[in-house]
Amino acid sequence: MCLGIPGKIVSISDVEQQLGIVDVGGIQRAVNLSCISDVGTDLKQHIDSWVLVHVGFAMSVIDEKEAQSTLAVLTELGDMQEEMAAMQAGAS
Amino acid sequence: MKYVDEFRDPVKAKALLKEITQITDRLAEKLKRPVYIMEVCGGHTHSIFRYGIENMLPNSIELIHGPGCPVCVLPMGRVDDCVAIAEQDNVIFTTFGDAIRVPGSKKSLLQAKADGADVRMVYSPLDSLSIAKKNPDKEVVFFGLGFETTMPSTAFTVLKAEEQGIKNFSLFCNHITIIPTIKAVLDSPDLQLDGFLGPGHVSMVIGNQPYNFIAEHYNRPVVVAGFEPLDILQSLWMVLKQLDAGEARIENQYNRIVPEYGNKPALEAIGKVFELREFFEWRGLGSIDHSGVQLKSEYAAYDAEKKFVVPAVTIADPTSCQCGEVLKGAIKPWQCKVFGNACTPETPLGSLMVSSEGACAAYYQYGGDRIDAVQIEEDTAQVESL
Ligand code: SF4
Numbered sequence: 001m002c003l004g005i006p007g008k009i010v011s012i013s014d015v016e017q018q019l020g021i022v023d024v025g026g027i028q029r030a031v032n033l034s035c036i037s038d039v040g041t042d043l044k045q046h047i048d049s050w051v052l053v054h055v056g057f058a059m060s061v062i063d064e065k066e067a068q069s070t071l072a073v074l075t076e077l078g079d080m081q082e083e084m085a086a087m088q089a090g091a092s
Numbered sequence: 093m094k095y096v097d098e099f100r101d102p103v104k105a106k107a108l109l110k111e112i113t114q115i116t117d118r119l120a121e122k123l124k125r126p127v128y129i130m131e132v133c134g135g136h137t138h139s140i141f142r143y144g145i146e147n148m149l150p151n152s153i154e155l156i157h158g159p160g161c162p163v164c165v166l167p168m169g170r171v172d173d174c175v176a177i178a179e180q181d182n183v184i185f186t187t188f189g190d191a192i193r194v195p196g197s198k199k200s201l202l203q204a205k206a207d208g209a210d211v212r213m214v215y216s217p218l219d220s221l222s223i224a225k226k227n228p229d230k231e232v233v234f235f236g237l238g239f240e241t242t243m244p245s246t247a248f249t250v251l252k253a254e255e256q257g258i259k260n261f262s263l264f265c266n267h268i269t270i271i272p273t274i275k276a277v278l279d280s281p282d283l284q285l286d287g288f289l290g291p292g293h294v295s296m297v298i299g300n301q302p303y304n305f306i307a308e309h310y311n312r313p314v315v316v317a318g319f320e321p322l323d324i325l326q327s328l329w330m331v332l333k334q335l336d337a338g339e340a341r342i343e344n345q346y347n348r349i350v351p352e353y354g355n356k357p358a359l360e361a362i363g364k365v366f367e368l369r370e371f372f373e374w375r376g377l378g379s380i381d382h383s384g385v386q387l388k389s390e391y392a393a394y395d396a397e398k399k400f401v402v403p404a405v406t407i408a409d410p411t412s413c414q415c416g417e418v419l420k421g422a423i424k425p426w427q428c429k430v431f432g433n434a435c436t437p438e439t440p441l442g443s444l445m446v447s448s449e450g451a452c453a454a455y456y457q458y459g460g461d462r463i464d465a466v467q468i469e470e471d472t473a474q475v476e477s478l
Contacts, residue, residue, distance in 0.1 A: 004241075004293060032218060034248055035358045052296070052349060055188070056216025057245045059355065060296050066348035070326070 004054040006062060007031070012043045020046065022053055032057045099320035105148075108325040113150045115332040120152035127153045128284055129331055130421065132274060133291035134161025134449030135319055141454035143321040153328070156283070156421035157454075159273060159377060160291055162238045162266075163190045163447035165419065167375045168407040170266055171196035177233055177264060177400050178209040184227060186220040187235040189213045194443050197407045201235075217249035217263075224253070224261035233396045236265045240297040243267045243385070244358035247365040250387065250394050264396040265386055268372060270294045271302050272383040278310050282422060287331040289324070290316035292346045297362075299354030300342050307340040318346040365391055373406055375443055376416025415442040418451055425452040425459075432456060 007024035014030075020043065022031040036051060036058050037043055051058035098104075119127050131137060137157045140146055146155060159165050171194050178185035178201060185201070192201045192213060205211035210230075214220050217234050224232035236246040246263060253261045270291060277283060290303055295316045303314045313334035317327035327345040334341060344350055365387060372384025387395045396402075409415060413435075414428040425431055425444065435441040437453050444450035448457070 032245075032248065034361075035244055035355055038357070052293075054293065055242055055245045056218045057248065059241075059244070059293070059358070060349045060351075063348045070323075070345070070348060073326075 004052045004059065006050055007053050009033075009046050009049050009051060009058070011047060015043060018043065020058070022051065022058065024053065029056075035059050036061050099318070099322045100143075101322065104322055105325055108322070108329050109148055112153070112325065112329050112332060115329070115336050116150055116152040119332065119335055123286075126151065127286050127332070127335065128156055129153065129287050129289065129328065130156040130158045130277070130285050131289040131317075131324075132158040132160040132270070132277075133289070133294065134164065134447065134451075135293065136289055136291070136317065136324060137161065137451050138449045138454050139319045139321065139324060141458035143324075144458065145321060145324055146459070149328075153332075156285065157418075157451040158277065158421070159374070159419050160239065160270070160294075161444075161447055161449040161451075162242075162268060163194060164415070164443045164450040165268070165374045165377065166191070166194055166237070166266060166443060167373045168195070168197050168409060169373065169403075169405050171200065172198065172407060173402040173404060174201055174235055174264065175199055175204045175209075176403055177396060178204050178211050179207075180231075180400060182230055183400075184210045184212060184223060184230050184232045185235065186212050186214045186223060186232060188215075188237060190447050190449075191235060191237055193440065194446050195440060217246050218252070221249055221253055221258060221261055224258050225256075228260060230260060231399070232261050233400075234261070234263050236263050236267055239268055239270050239291070239294045240362070241291075241293040243269075243366065244297060244355070244361050247358075247361035250365050250391055251361060253394055254391070259393070262394050262396040262399050263387060264402075265366075265384075267366070267385045268374075268383055269368070269385060270298070272380055274303075274306065276377065276380045276383070277420075278306070278312070280420060283420060285312065286335055287313040288315070289327050289331065290314045290342070292316060292318050292323075292350065295344075295346070295350045295354070297355050297358045300344050300350065300352055301354075303342045307342055311340045313340045313343070315343045316346050316350055318349065364388075375409065376419040410441060413442040415444050415452075418444055425455040428452070 005024050007022040009020045010023050011021045013019045013021050018034045019030045020033045021028050050062040052060045116127050175196050201211050220234040306312050306314050313331050315327040315330045330343050366385040367388045368382045369384040369386050371379045371381050373379050392398050412430050417423045418425050435445050440446045444452035
């Protein structure tokens with residue numbers, strides 16, 4: 001209920017009701033898009049976006065750039081560790 | 093989404109664990125006790141056990157599993173109210189699957205269904221509204237449950253019912269709100285906490301701003317965290333770094349999902365439909381001021397508490413249950429007298445054993461190693477002291 005599940009918007013099924021079809025691991029279902037689109041904007045612009053779906057509502061567009069930068073920080077940390085370990089090994 | 097796997101990369105996890113161990117060891121030495129960090133959200137509790145994170149962490153850090161599992165904190169009296177509504181003639185009672193097995197004082201919704209009540213599981217409140225449309229001669233009730241994560245979906249559904257003139261739909265509202273809950277935890281005298289992992293998906297709706305008081309008034313760091321193993325480890329590391337530097341700030345580790353100011357349409361829908369209750373009763377924690385919401389009077393026609401006669405009595409938990417102590421972090425799940433014997437996921441006595449986000453169910457399902465390790469440690473301590 002609280003965890004949500006990521007899916008990809010594949011089409012818009014009902015503009016008036018703000019419904020789109022979201023593919024979640026091969027299963028497709030109508031999902032309400034009210035929370036991710038401001039009134040008056042074209043829903044079609046969301047096609048191909050990844051969203052987090054909670055109880056039938058797309059609650060958040062997953063920001064891939066932010067995801068990548070979080071990962072970049074972690075990667076750097078990993079590399080730094082390795083480098084420091086290498087330095088230590090070299091010093092002894 | 094290729095990057096999901098990367099959030100489970102063991103090499104990165106190792107690097108983080110090393111950092112975490114270094115900082116906590118240093119902090120614990122200074123504090124002369126372990127560092128206590130609470131994960132507020134049940135989703136985090138679940139991930140922590142599922143990925144064995146608790147087993148990886150050094151002894152100098154202890155995670156306190158917070159009250160953020162809506163199913164777990166639902167008091168028995170509210171379940172009785174659900175059953176009372178569901179058993180009335182002409183009612184179709186709809187609920188999320190998570191809540192159907194929570195024990196009431198006499199029965200759960202699942203037992204009520206077996207006894208003939210029309211109880212149906214739905215995935216979304218919108219499904220419940222469709223059922224109402226298809227059954228105009230029945231009263232369809234939706235059991236609304238959850239923190240701010242699920243609150244917008246219920247709010248939009250009520251607005252849709254109004255828009256479409258659907259009159260045989262109503263909401264039994266049990267939504268709870270996170271900020272007064274965290275405040276109650278912070279004000280609880282028997283809890284010692286150094287910092288928090290903030291709930292990821294509640295924050296996706298409310299943003300980071302509402303947590304500022306925790307840093308400003310209580311001087312504790314909060315890091316809003318994602319749910320993958322590396323998210324949790326990185327967030328712990330961020331909390332520890334703040335503690336190490338003597339800082340208390342709100343940080344957002346989960347910025348791929350959580351916007352600084354939350355979700356505008358969702359907040360607007362909540363604000364339109366709901367208002368704070370004066371108080372709400374929690375399982376194990378008692379009554380917390382302003383911790384629940386109810387429908388505003390303009391939406392009274394959709395309020396099941398107004399439409400139906402509900403008993404609304406407070407029922408004490410069975411004396412064998414220690415859910416309250418576990419919820420407050422005073423004891424670990426396996427220290428409850430009935431854990432694993434009278435209380436199991438198949439035959440839950442307490443609600444923490446029902447939901448997969450509940451600490452007891454998570455311990456039962458994944459916590460084996462840690463339980464054994466802790467018990468062995470205790471056994472040896474006993475032997476040594478003999
Ligand atoms: S074992 Fe059962 S009764 Fe005991 S605290 Fe956990 S859920 Fe409650």
